[in-house]
Amino acid sequence: MQLPPKLYNWLVRPEWLTNIYINDLLKENFILKNKDVLDFGCGIGSTSSIFNPEDYLGIDPDQERIKYAQQLYSDYDFQTLDKSKLDFEANSFDYILMIAVLHHIPSDELRDILQQFHQILKSTGKIIVIEPCFFSNSYLNNYFMKIMDNGDYIRNPNQYFKLFQNQYYKVNPIAKYKKMILYNELFFFAIPA
Known part of the structure; x- marks a missing residue:
């Protein structure tokens, strides 16, 4: 069951939790100032606030989440994603963020x-990824994620890496x-090979 945006913000993406497990990690590992950013699958826009509004674009297929993001972060640009094609000019973005997105997308898509x-x-440019992940010897966490997460495509690290490598990216x-306690997370970035 997918939570409504307001409840999702309160339970899953409160600011303090997002800062600890996402925003602080991004700030520690990447230069964020003056970087053109596409937040692919931005949801309610929780990560937008660490970027300059003029450098940030958040897209998501869920129109309700986009409306909520626009209310929360009115200085930032959010658009509903048209699944058929990413209609952006070539060489537009320094970073493409994929935060908790991949496990909702089948491999062929x-x-x-x-x-x-x-x-x-x-x-x-870099694709920056933070994703729920099945780890070996982490049976309780793997089981918890499998039954509690709304994503149908949680993968192990090698499966995530292989998806990128097969599309000519170098994974770091x-x-x-x-x-x-009960979620495993994988943090990596990929660059065109």
């Missing part, structure tokens, strides 16, 4: 998206960590 990213990323792992 993800391949098409990653191919389109090649066109819209700048030559030095940053960290594997536990979030709120």
